[in-house]
Amino acid sequence: MRKILIVGAGQSGLQLALSLRARGYDVTVMSARTPDEIRGGKVMSTQCMFHPALQLERDEGLNLWEAETVRxxxxxxxxxxxxxxxxxxxxxxxxxxxxxVDQRVKMAGWLELFEERGGKVILHGVTTADLDSLARMYDLVVVAAGKGELVQLFDRVPELSPYTxxxxxxxxxxxxxxxxxxxxxxxxxxxxxxxxxxxxxxxxxxxxxxxxxxxxxxxxxxxxxxxxxxxxxxxxxxxxxxxxxxxxxxxxxxxxxxxxxxxxxxxxxxxGYTPVVRSPVGELPSGNPVLGMADVVVANDPITGQGSNNAARCAASYLDSIVARGDQPFDREWMRSAFDTYWSYAQHVTTWTNAMLQPPPPHVLEILGAAAGKEAVASRFANGFGDPSDFQHWFLDPDKAAAYLAGV
Structure with a gap:
């Protein structure tokens, strides 16, 4: 049974941990807080998860609050x-x-569920030195804690990170x-x-x-x-x-x-935080590689509401890559490949989100104006929050926007 350590008990880390446990992996999660401490703490985020991300939770039996949560x-x-x-x-x-769903509710509940399903939880804040001593005990170490010292293991990618x-x-x-x-x-x-x-x-x-x-x-x-x-x-x-x-x-x-x-x-x-894309492979002082996920490697401003959606998609993508690897080593090449598979989706979210942080250009104002009178335009914009890859085809480019509006 392959042993995997996941550092961080947020949307991506716990979703991946629970999904791997369901497939028989030996999974350990490191969390800085107990479920009761999470519930008793400050709110951690805004979030609005759209249908594709919600379906990923349903597929893993993680939609524990769906019945009572407002639609x-x-x-x-x-x-x-x-x-x-x-x-x-x-x-x-x-x-x-x-x-x-408030992350205080979800992450506390998922952490308890993970233990109920046989997962191991280590309650401890993690430093680079801590992780360095632990890494050799596992086949794969995944860093899913988007804040703190461990993020510094992953280098910023300047050409994909326009903001400083x-x-x-x-x-x-x-x-x-x-x-x-x-x-x-x-x-x-x-x-x-x-x-x-x-x-x-x-x-x-x-x-x-x-x-x-x-x-x-x-x-x-x-x-x-x-x-x-x-x-x-x-x-x-x-x-x-x-x-x-x-x-x-x-x-x-x-x-x-x-x-x-x-x-x-x-x-x-x-x-507030700076939007950034980082290299997916970090190296510990011992030379052992670790894989970054979700906000650790792709952190977008919440203006487009994609944080939890991205995290869910990343967890599902990494799950597929881990299972497909079988008994082969989780080496640097595999880590980059696993991230590239996720990035084939996440790049569209990043492009769109970075564009929305700028003053809207004339063609975007024209689209928003047209949406007031054309239901099809309004519907396509609204449903794009569930699949932002669609925006490249009509919203982000002036010529494509003009062609689309002419057609409706």
């Missing part, structure tokens, strides 16, 4: 005018529903009490609100420790009015500040917020 059945876009009115507003139905600083100041709050959008009171949708030159607000229906909720998530252009979180306000002040910004820039969304309250005292988060 996200649409995606809407609004653009604010200088006077804070709506210059553009539309919503499209998704072909298949999306869902968002965070492109958005991120701030979020999980809340109860958000009223439905009057345009679609009978179904839930992610609302993507654009404030030109300032940033974006996402309203994401989700599920947390206390049941269904919504995530208020600002992405602020650095140095602008939404970049105001360096003082790390306390949770109530954090929410108060978010609501004040919504009232100022997006009053139609503020109308829904009059009764909101935090889901818990750990339901706010602020920060």
């Amino acid at each position: 996200v059945e649409g995606l809407g876009v609004s653009i604010a005018a200088p006077d804070a009115s709506r210059a553009l507003d539309w919503v499209a139905k998704l072909d298949d529903y999306a869902q968002s 600083a965070p492109q958005r100041a991120l701030s979020l709050a999980y809340v109860h009490g958000l009223a439905p959008r009057p345009e679609h009171p009978d179904y839930s949708a992610v609302r993507f609100n654009i404030i030109p030159g300032i940033g974006e607000l996402f309203m994401i229906p989700a599920y947390t420790l206390s049941g269904n909720c919504d995530i208020l998530f600002f992405e602020g252009i650095p140095g602008g009015p939404l970049d105001c979180w360096s003082d790390r306000p306390e949770p109530k002040e954090h929410l108060h500040r978010i609501l004040g910004l919504i009232k100022q820039y997006l009053p139609w969304e503020y109308e829904r917020c009059t009764e909101v309250e935090l889901t818990d005292e750990r339901a706010t988060l602020a920060g």
